[in-house]
Every structure is written in structure tokens, then in C-alpha cells.
Amino acid sequence: MELTYHTDYAFRVLMYAGANPGRRVTLAEIAKAYDISKEHLRKVVHGLARAGLLTTVKGRAGGMELGRDPAAIRVGDVVELMEGSMAIVNCSRQPCPLTGHCSLKGVFNRGRKAFLEELNTATLADLLDEPPTLGGIRILAATH
């Protein structure tokens, strides 16, 4: 059980933006900071922007910043956004003689719900253990 790299990158983008409040961060600098390809990041940024979690501005002075207060961005909601329907068991992959007499799917759906509910007790604001206006920028700046 591992999240897709889309979800992993989504958190990195949100945390980077959250650690740099008051300025627009660029795709290039995030890619450099985490050593991730810009192409992969672009899709993730697009998804986050469409959901309102980032606001993006094009052009010379462009870039992105958080679209909401970090305390209003819940961890479970980000996971759900990036992972889509999150079908944990794939019952349609092959004909299964148990279909119709199997409650595995229902059990996993309950587990998925418990997982997301627990994650939603934390927000982006909780993910950085220092106030982003203090340590965040310095730590990130030191690496590139």
C-alpha cells in the first residue's frame, strides 16, 4: 500500500508553497528543490489548481501560491483528490467466482473511510512543525 507519486508530489508542492508565504513560487524552483522532473510536477500543479488548492499566475512574474489558508487544507482531502476513486481491491480485473458472495470490497471501503477520516484530522498547517513564516523559507533556501 503506497500512494501514487502524484499524491507524494502534491504534498511537496503544497508544503513548498506553504513554507514560502507572500511570494509566488515557480515550477522550476520546486522541481530543483526536490529533484523531480518539471513534467511530472506540471500535471500535479494543474490538478491542485483546478481544485482551488493553488492559484497560479502565468507570465514573467508568474508562479503559484496556496489558494487557501494552510489550516483549511486537510490532508485526507488532498489524498482523495489525487488518488481518485481509490478502489483498493480490483474486483473487475479478472472473473472472480466469489463475486456476489464476497464482502471484501465493503470491508475495504470502510477501511478507506477510516484512513481518510484520520488524515483529515491534520491540515497542511500541521505538516510543517514550525510557523512557515519563520523556519520554512530558510530551510528550503539552504538546499539550492
Added chain:
Amino acid sequence: MELTYHTDYAFRVLMYAGANPGRRVTLAEIAKAYDISKEHLRKVVHGLARAGLLTTVKGRAGGMELGRDPAAIRVGDVVELMEGSMAIVNCSRQPCPLTGHCSLKGVFNRGRKAFLEELNTATLADLLDEPPTLGGIRILAATH
């Protein structure tokens, strides 16, 4: 977020064995019933047997049966067994400038715990909605 095919197959093996109490089922018949390669199944059966969830007997009249009562096999324990450490976020994959100032891992560990706890409220006995001594054999037998 999807479980590995190992976990998926583990449940199919356990459910097949559970639906056929009182006789040893064979790797070949499970592979045929679910249209899965025997090689993939072999590893899964080995892991389940090592954990005591299956007992296997070699030879002509050999095969496998459940190593415990279905009501004593908890869904979350099977997932944990098959998925190993279940590190949901992979922080070691690349140098991350947030390391040490990021509580994402802790949040996901709590989510993982909530997920497994919820799954552990169900057992293998709950997964088949008919008593395995009645419908189970007939349903499985009808497909091959």
C-alpha cells in the same frame, strides 16, 4: 492507493480454502478458478503458510487448508502480513529539503493504523456472506 497483487491473491486463496472446508484444495485448482498464474500464487501461499494461516501437505493427496478458524483470521492482519512495513510515503527516495521539519510521515502512520483497525473488525468468516459449508463449494464449483 491500491494493495499489491500479493494481498489481493492472499484473500482469494484464503476465501477459496475457507469456502471448501473439510478438504485440501490445490494450487492448480485455485489458479484455474481465478485465472491467475500458479507461479504468482505459489509465493503467496508460502507466505500464508509461514504465518500459520494455511497448512500445506505435500504429495499426491496434498494441498492446503486453512490453518485457523475463519473467524480467527482478521482482515487487517492479512493486509499487514502481505504488505509488509507499508511505508505509505517514501521519504527516502530523494533528498527532501523538508526532512526533519515535516510531519507527513507521522500523519500517514496514524491513517494506516486507523485503516488496519477498521479492517480488523472483520474476519475471513465475515467475507463470505453464506456459511461456507453451504453455498461456498457450489458457487466455486460452478465456474470450472
